[in-house]
Amino acid sequence: MTDRFIDELSGALKAHAANVLIGRDPAAVARQAMMRRPPRRLSMSAFSAVAAAVLVAAVSFAAYQLSSGTGSEPATMDVGGVTYGLVAARSLLVSEDDLTPYGEIAGDASDVPIVGRTAYAVRGVDPNHALVVPLAAGAADEVGSLGRYALLIRGSFADLCHLFDVSNDATPTECRS
Amino acid sequence: MTDPATARLLMERVAARDEAAFTRLVTAFDADLLRVALLVSEDADAARDAVQATWERAWARPPVLRDQTAIRSWLLKVAANEARQAARRRRRGRALEHLSSRPIVEMGLEAKDRIVDLGSALSRLTASERELLALRYMLDMTSDEIGGHLGITAEGARSRLHRLINRLREEMTND
Numbered sequence: 001m002t003d004r005f006i007d008e009l010s011g012a013l014k015a016h017a018a019n020v021l022i023g024r025d026p027a028a029v030a031r032q033a034m035m036r037r038p039p040r041r042l043s044m045s046a047f048s049a050v051a052a053a054v055l056v057a058a059v060s061f062a063a064y065q066l067s068s069g070t071g072s073e074p075a076t077m078d079v080g081g082v083t084y085g086l087v088a089a090r091s092l093l094v095s096e097d098d099l100t101p102y103g104e105i106a107g108d109a110s111d112v113p114i115v116g117r118t119a120y121a122v123r124g125v126d127p128n129h130a131l132v133v134p135l136a137a138g139a140a141d142e143v144g145s146l147g148r149y150a151l152l153i154r155g156s157f158a159d160l161c162h163l164f165d166v167s168n169d170a171t172p173t174e175c176r177s
Numbered sequence: 178m179t180d181p182a183t184a185r186l187l188m189e190r191v192a193a194r195d196e197a198a199f200t201r202l203v204t205a206f207d208a209d210l211l212r213v214a215l216l217v218s219e220d221a222d223a224a225r226d227a228v229q230a231t232w233e234r235a236w237a238r239p240p241v242l243r244d245q246t247a248i249r250s251w252l253l254k255v256a257a258n259e260a261r262q263a264a265r266r267r268r269r270g271r272a273l274e275h276l277s278s279r280p281i282v283e284m285g286l287e288a289k290d291r292i293v294d295l296g297s298a299l300s301r302l303t304a305s306e307r308e309l310l311a312l313r314y315m316l317d318m319t320s321d322e323i324g325g326h327l328g329i330t331a332e333g334a335r336s337r338l339h340r341l342i343n344r345l346r347e348e349m350t351n352d
Contacts, residue, residue, distance in 0.1 A: 005346050010314040012295055017212040017315055020221045024211070030203040033232035034196055093251065095242060162238045165258060 077152055078107030079119045079131060084152035086112060086133075091165040092149055094132065098123040102131055112150055113139045119152055122163065129153070130160055184245040192239045199236055206252050207232075209316055213253055214260035216311040217304045219296075223263035231256040250326045253312075261304045298348045306341055313338055 075086035080103040099120040108114075113136035120134075121127040132149040139146040153160070164171040190198035210231055214224035234255060242248045299307060312318045312326065323334040 006314070006342060009295070009310075009342075009345070013216065013310070013315050014212075017208075017215055020215055020224065021208055021211060024207070026204040026207045027200055029207055029229065029232060030196075030200040032229065033203070033236045034199060036233045036237065093240060093254075095240075095247060097242070165254065 075112060076107070077105050077119070077133070079103040079105055079152065081106075082128065082154070083107070084131065084154055087151045087153055088146055089132070089149055089151040089164070090145065090147045091171040092132070092147060092151065092163055093165050094122055094149065094163055099132065102127050105133065112146070114150070125160065125163070129155055130163075184248055185242070188239060188242055188248060191235070202235070202248075203232055206249060209249070210252055210256040212315040213308060213311040214256045214263075216299070216307045216315065217257050217260035218263045219300060219307070220263065224260055227259035227263050228256055230259045246322075246325070253326065257304075257308045261308075264304050295349065298345055301348065302341070302345075309334075309337060309341060 076083050077086055078084075099122060101118050102121040103119055105114070105117045105119055115134040115136055118133075119131040122130065122132055131152040133152060135146050135148060135150055139150075151160075187198050187202060191202055207228065210228045211224055214227040214231075215221060218224050218227060231252060235252065240251055242251055299310075302310070309323070309327075312323050313320075318326070320331040320334040320338070323329075323338075324331040327334065329337075
């Protein structure tokens with residue numbers, strides 16, 4: 001059975017989009033996107049500003065850290081003899097294809113529901129800097145869903161922004177565009 | 178680009194800075210991104226900006242994704258988020274530039290005296306609700322596809338859409 005309201009709604013929405021699409025040239029759109037220059041290397045004069053930004057990143061890192069089972073201390077996990085902080089990564093964009101098993105989680109000072117005992121390296125990311133752990137379906141904290149993975153991290157988010165959806169409100173502040 | 182291997186190869190070429198591959202990617206998905214961004218942002222210029230930002234990001238930091246569904250889903254998410262930001266920036270209460278001046282009676286609906294125009298009705302929805310409408314009624318995605326894209330079940334997608342349509346129907350034909 002067709003629904004006239006829905007048919008008309010769909011038709012109106014498509015017609016509206018068609019107006020905006022008129023004259024749009026995907027090749028020109030692509031050219032413009034490719035012309036966008038990558039971030040420039042920073043000069044020495046800008047170094048102090050970067051140092052300040054990294055410091056801010058390191059400080060704000062605490063805002064995303066998950067609590068331990070006691071609730072009074074930051075959650076940590078040990079992998080390969082290295083201790084990582086466990087942080088929420090709700091807007092992480094990695095897929096399973098980006099992950100490689102890296103090591104077993106030996107020490108787990110968190111009450112976050114993880115799946116299995118394996119931490120995974122992420123393609124293109126130094127495993128000594130960050131790993132991910134799969135979370136149980138429905139894992140959440142007081143803010144909301146924790147997503148599919150939590151991040152094990154040492155240091156700041158500064159080199160990990162490419163892993164996040166930078167326009168998502170849940171993304172670390174220093175990674176947002 | 179229906180073959181998963183072809184789609185993945187295309188993304189790998191984009192990552193390798195292959196301009197022809199990137200142009201092919203833009204040609205394949207640009208219209209879909211613009212449709213979603215348009216409804217989410219409620220503004221044609223904001224939608225164009227959001228989609229441009231999406232493509233700039235895809236070129237600068239191309240994700241490695243396994244198939245066309247994942248590629249499309251990633252692009253749609255980024256475009257919708259960019260459009261959402263644009264929507265926040267726009268002045269409150271601004272309605273869809275074309276639809277707001279287009280009486281819903283043009284849709285063929287009855288009860289002319291009770292009809293509120295489509296633009297106003299859409300502007301009362303959240304950006305996420307408009308995104309859902311765009312996925313279903315502009316991109317013709319199935320409930321299964323929407324569920325996969327949003328990380329919910331197909332039944333959950335159906336249910337949200339059902340409630341949304343009922344609300345719209347009620348608002349647009351309200352006494």
